[in-house]
Amino acid sequence: MTSPSVAAEPAKARLSPRKKQRIIRVTQYTVLIVAALFVLLYVDWPSLADVFAKPKVAEKMLPELFTIALANTVIYTAGGFALSFVFGLLLALMKMSEVRPYRWIANIYIEIFRGLPAVLVFIMITFIPLAFHGTDIPGGITGKAIFGLALIGTAYQAEVFRAGLLAVPKGQTEAARSLGMSAIRAQFTVVIPQAIRIVIPPTTNQLVALLKDSSLVQFIGVSSAYVELAKYGNDVASQYSNGTPIMVAGLTYLIVTIPLGLLARRLEKR
Numbered sequence: 001m002t003s004p005s006v007a008a009e010p011a012k013a014r015l016s017p018r019k020k021q022r023i024i025r026v027t028q029y030t031v032l033i034v035a036a037l038f039v040l041l042y043v044d045w046p047s048l049a050d051v052f053a054k055p056k057v058a059e060k061m062l063p064e065l066f067t068i069a070l071a072n073t074v075i076y077t078a079g080g081f082a083l084s085f086v087f088g089l090l091l092a093l094m095k096m097s098e099v100r101p102y103r104w105i106a107n108i109y110i111e112i113f114r115g116l117p118a119v120l121v122f123i124m125i126t127f128i129p130l131a132f133h134g135t136d137i138p139g140g141i142t143g144k145a146i147f148g149l150a151l152i153g154t155a156y157q158a159e160v161f162r163a164g165l166l167a168v169p170k171g172q173t174e175a176a177r178s179l180g181m182s183a184i185r186a187q188f189t190v191v192i193p194q195a196i197r198i199v200i201p202p203t204t205n206q207l208v209a210l211l212k213d214s215s216l217v218q219f220i221g222v223s224s225a226y227v228e229l230a231k232y233g234n235d236v237a238s239q240y241s242n243g244t245p246i247m248v249a250g251l252t253y254l255i256v257t258i259p260l261g262l263l264a265r266r267l268e269k270r
Helices: 005-014 019-043 045-052 057-061 064-095 098-115 119-123 140-167 170-178 183-198 200-220 227-240 245-270
Strands: none
Touching: 005 045, 045 064, 057 245, 064 098, 064 119, 064 140, 064 227, 064 245, 098 140, 119 140, 119 170, 140 183, 140 200, 140 227, 170 183, 183 200, 200 245
16 A cells, blocks of 8 residues: 555645746746847848848838839828728628618628738729720829729728627617618717727728738839839839848838837727
8 A cells, every 4th residue: 555655745746837837937048049140140141131131222112102102102001091991881781771772881891801812902993994895994093093902902991890880789770760860860979989989999000901912003004103112113123133132122111010009009998
């Protein structure tokens, strides 16, 4: 028969959960330090800097980087976001409507433009004059860019709004109707304002997504006056056979997207 003291020894030898977590954490830190040392010691930093961080090449991008490329990117994104915000709300209301054709139209649109790659949407836009003879999107390149971003953004924004509308308690509508409001007035004065407040964080994330999708505007064929950041960086990189312009364009995107991402996270916490 095993004595109690002998049976208790294996139990004492076991590691506590806190010690296990400490060992795992130390192991993770060790792996990260080893990986960082590997990068520091084995990467050819002079060659990397010569390809992606050449100050003289970066200087050649000014001031067009901000006055043309960034300005166009902001214009395309702002226009596409404004249209997708309005039509996304309309599409969300159609999807929640009791009228079946409205629901069918909304579902078909959302499924198509959420399923298609964004680059194909921009390529198809270039064929609109061929499909509809004598018809073109007003506004030239700017109009086509905004239209393409709006087509993509509307499908996603509609789902964001639908989630926000469903999150508003039904008692809000019932209370508004009990005060004598019509169904439409209750929707627009009580439900929708509350839904908009709810969807502010995911809408901010959608704005960031549209900003990045603006890089696909180059597929509609833009001239030097209408280039966005990605196209401008690629053109200058090809001109000087150097990757610095690509890096600078990427950093410029981050200058805009990081504050927007921080804003979205802050709004989510509130």
